[in-house]
Amino acid sequence: MTPDPHPWAYDLSLLYGEVWTRLTRGVHDRHAPARHPTLATVTSEGRPQARTVVMRAADKRAGTLDVYTDLGSAKVKNMRAAPFAALHVWDRSAHLQLRLEADVTILIGRDVATIWEGVPPTSRLSYGVTPAPGQPISRALDYTKVSDAESFAVLRLEISSVDALHLGPNHRRARFDRESDWIGTWLVP
Amino acid sequence: MTPDPHPWAYDLSLLYGEVWTRLTRGVHDRHAPARHPTLATVTSEGRPQARTVVMRAADKRAGTLDVYTDLGSAKVKNMRAAPFAALHVWDRSAHLQLRLEADVTILIGRDVATIWEGVPPTSRLSYGVTPAPGQPISRALDYTKVSDAESFAVLRLEISSVDALHLGPNHRRARFDRESDWIGTWLVP
Numbered sequence: 001m002t003p004d005p006h007p008w009a010y011d012l013s014l015l016y017g018e019v020w021t022r023l024t025r026g027v028h029d030r031h032a033p034a035r036h037p038t039l040a041t042v043t044s045e046g047r048p049q050a051r052t053v054v055m056r057a058a059d060k061r062a063g064t065l066d067v068y069t070d071l072g073s074a075k076v077k078n079m080r081a082a083p084f085a086a087l088h089v090w091d092r093s094a095h096l097q098l099r100l101e102a103d104v105t106i107l108i109g110r111d112v113a114t115i116w117e118g119v120p121p122t123s124r125l126s127y128g129v130t131p132a133p134g135q136p137i138s139r140a141l142d143y144t145k146v147s148d149a150e151s152f153a154v155l156r157l158e159i160s161s162v163d164a165l166h167l168g169p170n171h172r173r174a175r176f177d178r179e180s181d182w183i184g185t186w187l188v189p
Numbered sequence: 190m191t192p193d194p195h196p197w198a199y200d201l202s203l204l205y206g207e208v209w210t211r212l213t214r215g216v217h218d219r220h221a222p223a224r225h226p227t228l229a230t231v232t233s234e235g236r237p238q239a240r241t242v243v244m245r246a247a248d249k250r251a252g253t254l255d256v257y258t259d260l261g262s263a264k265v266k267n268m269r270a271a272p273f274a275a276l277h278v279w280d281r282s283a284h285l286q287l288r289l290e291a292d293v294t295i296l297i298g299r300d301v302a303t304i305w306e307g308v309p310p311t312s313r314l315s316y317g318v319t320p321a322p323g324q325p326i327s328r329a330l331d332y333t334k335v336s337d338a339e340s341f342a343v344l345r346l347e348i349s350s351v352d353a354l355h356l357g358p359n360h361r362r363a364r365f366d367r368e369s370d371w372i373g374t375w376l377v378p
Contacts, residue, residue, distance in 0.1 A: 036279065038277050038279075040229035040237035040238065042231050042236070042237050046235060046271055046273070047231070047271075047275070048237055048238075048271075048273060050227055051286070052277070052286055082236075084236045085237060086229065086236070088240065090225065090227075099238070099239060099240055101236065136364075136374045136375065137376065138375070140199070140359075140361040140363070141361070172329040172330070173329075186325065186327070187323050188320050188321065188323060188324045188331075188332040189318070189332070
């Protein structure tokens with residue numbers, strides 16, 4: 001028998017560590033699966049929405065993740081009505097699906113001035129499009145990208161639970177909750 | 190200048206056709222990005238959830254997609270409370286993000302008997318795990334997979350809108366609605 005390439009999947013503590021290793025890799029490695037999670041929100045009508053976002057910060061100790069967005073985007077509108085998010089990552093090489101639940105705080109203006117200063121000028125063009133994102137336009141390129149600090153928002157996701165599913169010869173699934181200090185319990189996959 | 194590899198992204202009608210080509214490929218090709226979309230739902234507490242699912246059927250004319258699940262899964266519980274879903278696909282080779290909104294019908298029993306007959310015996314083991322999916326267990330493998338037709342459910346997603354974002358030298362985004370007969374309109378990305 002060849003050794004299992006993912007021995008961390010057999011132990012709750014190691015598994016939880018691996019989750020944050022993979023999430024953190026998304027911040028620093030453009031090619032890591034956690035670089036581009038899918039963020040789900042709920043509209044004011046109670047309907048789900050999902051879109052790709054870019055992982056910008058991961059703080060294991062605080063249990064938080066950061067995503068940047070245009071303040072005029074639909075997801076900000078969603079989160080103002082329902083300040084919750086789910087984050088989904090499929091890490092193919094780890095055979096690991098991550099499902100995170102989070103409470104969201106929308107940070108703007110002075111609270112994100114330092115972060116804004118660290119955003120490269122070309123990337124700043126992603127914040128401040130006119131008309132606002134999602135508005136109908138007559139032709140596909142009838143929009144202008146401008147750099148606008150007032151349109152820059154940081155979504156701080158305070159993770160409340162982590163559901164980790166490892167697909168091996170036998171599937172293993174665990175859930176870690178903030179309120180249980182991330183100790184973790186196995187779940188039926 | 191090299192020709193754009195995705196000329197379909199410049200025309201609403203061609204773009205909509207490409208969306209369904211890609212979705213349909215997910216049914217037949219295990220390696221297609223649309224094989225494993227992310228499905229978002231809303232809990233009875235109004236919180237978003239997201240997980241990977243497998244694309245099982247795509248019907249462009251009807252505007253429906255099928256996903257199979259265990260009747261005891263949390264997503265079924267979600268959809269009984271809020272019969273809505275969002276489906277997300279990132280198709281890397283097409284530089285295309287698909288975001289679909291759908292109304293969901295949960296089909297079981299006699300309504301899915303013919304589909305169940307077509308599920309290979311080994312795959313049938315995915316429907317009928319004991320205890321139910323998501324239940325806490327003492328050890329990671331304290332569950333038994335059994336094949337149970339009574340636990341087999343088909344989630345029929347009746348698509349209400351398609352949001353397609355193409356990432357090119359200039360980003361293009363369009364929205365197609367069932368109630369507008371899928372004609373489509375450009376949106377600010």
